[in-house]
Amino acid sequence: MAKQTYVNKSMVEIAEDILKSEGKKNIYDLIEQVASLKEISLEDTERMTQLYIDMTLSAKFVFCGNDEWDLKENNLDLWDKDGSYFNTTEDVVEEEEDTLTVEDYYIPEEDELQLKDDEDDEESEDEDDDVIIIDEDELILTDDDETVKPTKVKFIDEDDDDLDFDDEDYNEIMDDYEDMYDK
CATH class of the missing domain: 1.10.10 (Arc Repressor Mutant, subunit A)
Structure with a gap:
């Protein structure tokens, strides 16, 4: 050519x-x-x-x-x-269906459920007994001025910010913020 x-x-x-x-x-x-x-x-x-x-x-x-x-x-x-003409076909093998039994749809009675809930409550009560509650001011100091914290300690925060929350102050702050960006 x-x-x-x-x-x-x-x-x-x-x-x-x-x-x-x-x-x-x-x-x-x-x-x-x-x-x-x-x-x-x-x-x-x-x-x-x-x-x-x-x-x-x-x-x-x-x-x-x-x-x-x-x-x-x-x-x-x-x-x-169409494009399926070029695809090779494989024989489809059907799987055997599982046989269903009554146990597959077993619903426990209320008495059994109540027993399980009671056992869970007892376990959670035992865990709460192991927790030591101390204030931040009562930390143990060693000779090296290092603070030692017990392994399971639940701190009580004296400066709880939720108590000081004021809806009106929050709304005023948000209004000011919106005004800044509306300009």
Whole structure:
């Protein structure tokens, strides 16, 4: 094929001419051949990608499987087949259904539930007995001025901020904040 005849043709038209003359072709070989005829570097991925997109959107080409493409006019039998034609099918193996028993749907009676709740309450009461409650001021100091904290200590914070919370002050602050950003 003479390179001079392809100077004024688009890359899709060149691909179409190649497939008319040579038949079914691997897509990578086809793109490479079009690039060499148009004297475009294969490193120009943007133009090579555009060629592939144009080929798929032109409706003149059909995928034949195994990365091979051809013209639709040469493969009328592939026109009506969707992509599932190229997928291999595997036999579906049905699994045996599990047999259900009454125990699968067993609902415990209220007496059994009450016993479990009572046991949980007793365990939580035992855990509360192990906690030592001390004030922050009553920490134990060693000779090295290091504070020693018992392992299970629950601190009482004397500066409880929730007691000082005032809804009106909060609303005023939020109104001021909103006014700053409304300007």
